Amino acid sequence: MSHGKNERSFVRLTKSQRIQHVILFVSTGLLILTGFMLMGERWVIDMFGSAGNEIFYWRGIIHRVAGVAVTLVCLYHLGYVFLQEEGRSWIKDMLPRMSDATHASQNVSYMLGFRETRPKMERFTYMEKIEYFSVYFGMFIVIVTGIMMWTEQYWPKFWLDIADAFHLGEATLAALAIIIGHIFSVHYNPHVYPMNKAFIDGKISESMMKEEHGLWYEREMERLAAEEAAAAASGGGRNNA
Amino acid sequence: MTNNYSEDNPRMKTKHTTRNIAVALCLSIAFLMLLIPTAALAVDDENCLMCHKYAGLGRYAKNEEQKAIKRIFYVNEELFRASFHGKLRCKSCHSGVEEIPHTDVKQVDCATDCHLNDPSTGRDFSHKSIVDDLKKSAHGADGAKSPELIKDLPTCKDCHTNKPYQLGVDEEVESMRFIKVCLECHESEAWTNRFYKHMFYRAHTRRSxxxxxxxxxxxxxxxxxxxxxxxxxxxxxxDTFHAKAILYGAEDVANCLNCHAPYQMGFSPHRILSRTDSSSPIHPNNKLDNCRQAGCHADAQEAFASKGKAHPSNVIVERVDEDGIVISQEEQKFQAWVLNMIELFYKILIVVVVGGLGFHRLADLYATHRERKIAFRAAKSGRHPS
Known part of the structure; x- marks a missing residue:
């Protein structure tokens, strides 16, 4: 699984996507931390001692600021996938297809040892698609219930209780899914340990691309070949002139 | 005869000296007494401390539930003098104690007139009005359903104890500076000290x-x-946000008393009313004003104070208030059911999602392990794996 230094690499994440991701994970991290501070047991909270009140105040401020940041980045992302060329190609490749189900079953049988090879997968694997759309589902719930609780004076108390229950449930689910799903796949996965650097430099190595996104690799190769051919053709044309 | 008392009479000279010594002795005792702390000098004219100053004074007894308890009758004079009631005589509260051994001791009644002059009225001071308020409140004996239940009700002593005034170091320094100003006019330092501390205590919330x-x-x-x-x-x-904030030490969120006995709405902890009482701050008619008071949820709308409980409880008892508004059991049951369902939904979702993800990751690790074994064997046998 060696990825040579001089190996060819391809663009996995563009600058805009990387910036969106940084805003998303920094604010989500803060939201999880400051949110679950409300669920702490008494003996944990007592450890803050006399600084507790101050900490509680800043907890609230940070949670709100991070909440606004995450909402804005989500709204930006919606605009991005509908209005920008780059975003449209992203969402086009991200949409679930029948082939994803085939890939899932083939990959699971491979992992369990019933198949000789991994299936060749697209630009986004079925797992990545699940993770991506889970964020839509989760964000919708936490943003709506978060706004409800921020504007509590206009809502019946029972609705707020419901919002609270959804906010907590969704946050717990998201925190666990991020830790067990995402962190494991991009950090503790032996293929990429200690981390998949794509979120920093946006690059994927050729060997990794071949291994994990075989169909995308082939598609890209065809495109490059076609481009080269076109360039050669137009270049030839110029020479002739 | 007159010569008998002449100055050069040696006998008379001796007598004179004796008298001088006696006077000097008296003066020095008086002077030494000035040096002894005032507490030790405080007048215990009932002479209770003759016995009660002994730290071992006490006995084992049984309480109402027939549990053995230790009763201590020792009174530390210094602590008592520094306490809220330190200026009172013992019998002001412990009335009727005339016999020794004490067989005629009555329960202390806080509604007694205590022979202290109330400077605001000039009459004897008493907690009677507060005791009366408490009687009429939800905690009072007036509303108790049966005599046996009365002993469950809180008495003065369940919330109040006669503690010594205790100021923090900063507060103490500040008070020493302040009391100097008072003493410009007021003569008695002891009185000024006590009065200042009383006002200071009243002006600050002593219970967090x-x-x-x-x-x-x-x-x-x-x-x-x-x-x-x-x-x-x-x-x-x-589980409420208020409770979490309180755990962190916040004092600007509601504790029990802020909603059940808000001073801003004319209540006090001694006048807490049942929620079925139409003048209670937590009665449906008054809830909105209650939420809005003291600038807490100042712009709360009608909906905020209705439909739902401030702190839901799992015991649901149907009640009808005096205006006939049913505090509905069905509604509460439904609300509890909805909230439980949301929790259950997420519990199932978490088990499925986390279980699925966990399974997938473990399977992936298993596959990697196999791949490595194959690669290792291939390397050993000198063949390239692919």
């Missing part, structure tokens, strides 16, 4: 919200006791 919650919880979190009185046991408060 955490302590208030702990105090009320002593009874209201006791399901057995609350069941006896047909009241919902309070179990939901600890």
């Amino acid at each position: 919200s955490k302590q208030v919650v702990a105090l009320c919880s002593q009874c209201h979190a006791n399901k057995e006791k609350m069941d006896r009185h047909d009241i919902d046991v309070v179990i939901g408060f600890k």
Whole structure:
């Protein structure tokens, strides 16, 4: 699984996507931390001692600021996938297809040892698609219930209780899914340990691309070949002139 | 005869010296007494401390529930003099103690006139009006359903003890500076000190919200006791945002008293009313004003104060208030059901999602392990794996 230094690499994440991701994970991290501070047991909270009140105040401020940041980045992302060329190609490749189900079953049988090879997968694997759309589902719930609780004076108390229950449930689910799903796949996965650097430099190595996104690799190769051919053709044309 | 007392009489000279020594002795004793702290000099004209100053004074007894308790009758004079009631004579509260051994001791009644002059009226001071208020309140004997239940009700001493005035170091320094100003006019330093500390204590909240919650919880979190009185046991408060903030030490969120006995709405902890009482701050008619008071939820709308409980409880008892508004059991049951369903939904979702993800990751690790084994064997046998 060696990825040579001089190996060819391809663009996995563009600058805009990387910036969106940084805003998303920094604010989500803060939201999880400051949110679950409300669920702490008494003996944990007592450890803050006399600084507790101050900490509680800043907890609230940070949670709100991070909440606004995450909402804005989500709204930006919606605009991005509908209005920008780059975003449209992203969402086009991200949409679930029948082939994803085939890939899932083939990959699971491979992992369990019933198949000789991994299936060749697209630009986004079925797992990545699940993770991506889970964020839509989760964000919708936490943003709506978060706004409800921020504007509590206009809502019946029972609705707020419901919002609270959804906010907590969704946050717990998201925190666990991020830790067990995402962190494991991009950090503790032996293929990429200690981390998949794509979120920093946006690059994927050729060997990794071949291994994990075989169909995308082939598609890209065809495109490059076609481009080269076109360039050669137009270049030839110029020479002739 | 007159010569007998002449100055050169040697006998008379001796007598004179004796008298001088006696005077000097008296003066020096008087001077030494000035050096002894005032507490030791305080007049115990009832002479109670003759016995009660001994630290071993006490006995074992049984309480109402037939449990052995230790009763201590020792009084530390210095601590008592520094306490809220330190200026009172023992018998002001412990009335009727005339016989020794004491067989005629009555229960202390805080409504007694205590022979202290109330400077605001000039009459004897008494806690009677507060005792009367308490009697009429939800905690009072007037509303008790049966005589046996009366002993469950809180008495003055359940919330109040006669503690010494205690100021923090900063407060003490500040008060020493301040009392100097008072002493420009007021003569008695002891009186000024006591008066200042009294005002200081009254001007500051002595119980933190955490302590208030702990105090009320002593009874209201006791399901057995609350069941006896047909009241919902309070179990939901600890999960509210208010409770979390209080745990962190915040004092600007509501504790029990801020909603159940808001001073801003003319209530006091001694005048807490049942929620079925139409003038109670937590009665449906007054809830909105209650939420809006003291600038807490100043712009709360009608909906905010209706439909839902401030701190839901799992014990649901149907009640009808005096205006005939049913505090509905069905609605509460439905609300509890909805919230439980949401929790269940997420529990299932978490098990499925986390289980699925965990399974996938473990399977992936298993596959990697296999791949590595194959690669290792291939390397050993000198073949390239692919």
